Amino acid sequence: MTTKFRVLDGAHDTPADLAQHEAHFGPIRGLHLEPAELKASGLTGRGGAGVATALKVDFLRQQKRAVGYVVVNAMEGEPAAHKDRTLISKNPHLILDGAMVLANMLGADDVVVCVAREHTSAVATMKAAIAERGRRRLQGPAFELMTPPGRYVAGEESALVHWLDDGEALPQYRSTRPSVLRIGRRGVLVDNAETHANVALIARHGSDWFRSVGTSRQPGTLITTVSGHGRTTVVEVPYGTPIRDVLHAASVPFDPVAVLLGGYGGTWLAGHHLDRGCDNESLQGVGANIGAGVIVAVAPQGCGVAETARIVEYMARESARQCGPCAFGLPALAADLELLRRGHDGASALARLEERCGTIEGRGACRHPDGVIRLIRSALRTFADDVVRHAGGQPCPHAATSAVVRIPHRSHPETLEWA
Amino acid sequence: MKRKTLSYLLRVDPVRCDGFGHCAELAPELITLDEWGYPILSGETFARSHVELVQSARLAVRGCPRAALSLQSLSSSESN
Numbered sequence: 001m002t003t004k005f006r007v008l009d010g011a012h013d014t015p016a017d018l019a020q021h022e023a024h025f026g027p028i029r030g031l032h033l034e035p036a037e038l039k040a041s042g043l044t045g046r047g048g049a050g051v052a053t054a055l056k057v058d059f060l061r062q063q064k065r066a067v068g069y070v071v072v073n074a075m076e077g078e079p080a081a082h083k084d085r086t087l088i089s090k091n092p093h094l095i096l097d098g099a100m101v102l103a104n105m106l107g108a109d110d111v112v113v114c115v116a117r118e119h120t121s122a123v124a125t126m127k128a129a130i131a132e133r134g135r136r137r138l139q140g141p142a143f144e145l146m147t148p149p150g151r152y153v154a155g156e157e158s159a160l161v162h163w164l165d166d167g168e169a170l171p172q173y174r175s176t177r178p179s180v181l182r183i184g185r186r187g188v189l190v191d192n193a194e195t196h197a198n199v200a201l202i203a204r205h206g207s208d209w210f211r212s213v214g215t216s217r218q219p220g221t222l223i224t225t226v227s228g229h230g231r232t233t234v235v236e237v238p239y240g241t242p243i244r245d246v247l248h249a250a251s252v253p254f255d256p257v258a259v260l261l262g263g264y265g266g267t268w269l270a271g272h273h274l275d276r277g278c279d280n281e282s283l284q285g286v287g288a289n290i291g292a293g294v295i296v297a298v299a300p301q302g303c304g305v306a307e308t309a310r311i312v313e314y315m316a317r318e319s320a321r322q323c324g325p326c327a328f329g330l331p332a333l334a335a336d337l338e339l340l341r342r343g344h345d346g347a348s349a350l351a352r353l354e355e356r357c358g359t360i361e362g363r364g365a366c367r368h369p370d371g372v373i374r375l376i377r378s379a380l381r382t383f384a385d386d387v388v389r390h391a392g393g394q395p396c397p398h399a400a401t402s403a404v405v406r407i408p409h410r411s412h413p414e415t416l417e418w419a
Numbered sequence: 420m421k422r423k424t425l426s427y428l429l430r431v432d433p434v435r436c437d438g439f440g441h442c443a444e445l446a447p448e449l450i451t452l453d454e455w456g457y458p459i460l461s462g463e464t465f466a467r468s469h470v471e472l473v474q475s476a477r478l479a480v481r482g483c484p485r486a487a488l489s490l491q492s493l494s495s496s497e498s499n
Contacts (some may be wrong), residue, residue: 173434175489323433325456332454359453365434 003249004213005274005322006221007197008090008236015125018132019089021093026204033101033203034161041207042219047192050280062188062351067106067187070268072099074193075155078263079408080294083223084193087124088233092129098196101203103141111141115159116150121148156366158189170320178219180198194223214239218279226250228297228404240277254299262291264311265371267378304383304404305390309337314374314407315372319341350391426464428491429476445482446475454482
């Protein structure tokens, strides 16, 4: 058994109401966490970047101006992820507890919960949970639900805060990092919904308990979203659980040739590396990263080149088109990959692809183009033998039909909404 | 505390930049253009004593119609 329920714990088929929540996890009144205890827990962000939560909190506490808002990022713009929605559908109050604890720690008056408006069921659940807390007249910060448009880049923290501040979900250029994001003149702490839920558990059980599972660098559990086997399975596992065991827990019935890890801006991992643990330290040696816990398994009859081409075409469409290298570069990369997939003039497409990856990298305001480049480079590495055949004009037999990774349907780029 | 500027770094705000390309003509030592006409900055810091480079960088900053370029000064404590 590799699963370990913590934030997804509880025996409900429907979202836990406040009474069920407190009966299972313990009372809300008196919940409190010292910054030192948060630091001792070693909690890292669950949104993908994996930054230590205490580091972000400390950085904000060092600023002259106080923090005004704590933001719960439950946007889940990653098409292959379903963990934030699953968490909301089970324990919405655990997320809100964590946000309350962090708001109290930073002296913030407001908690803003962001759920993409397209995720209607999660929106309704959160709305009900916040209303329920309002009726209880709990002390602490005020809660507000906001529903930005569910674009891929809309969940990027600067885009999210900019939407809250100014109405457009567009990533912002930050000349120095880390930088303080602001709504009006007040500083903002943004953390992923799962991170908040873990804060709520650390406040209740302490850092030693929290560290009792997971790895030393990434303690605790991670909610993974496993797909590629005709279903989407959400499993909570300790960090460091071998990826093979995660696939087994999710009942993936085949031995994958490769898995996509982290998300659509993530990395491919070859089938012979599946004994690696699902934590960033174990994956570092193979240039991979667990990101937001996305795992897409590709069956032996799939084509990695075709899958990468499909993802990059989607990611190009999802560019905010603010920065030239992203707006023009990603469609160019997608076109090269499409040629490579079909094996039409694949050798020159491959050469262009490699060169363009080098020129585009690091030149966007956000990391959207960098994620795409990371994915392409890992594809060229992981599917090296296939790539050679594609470049030589002999694509995989399934290159035309391979469709493992789910690509959301979107309207025409010009009609996409940002507000 | 008095901070002494020892070196400079040229930066571009990619959101502001619209690919006019003037910068690459004004500071060819520091900027080339990609295939779509957007600037690729060398990313190297240069010493204040390197007068010609500083001059070119300043021309590029002033010549950008979108005010997308900036010259960041690095003090000794920041530049390592």
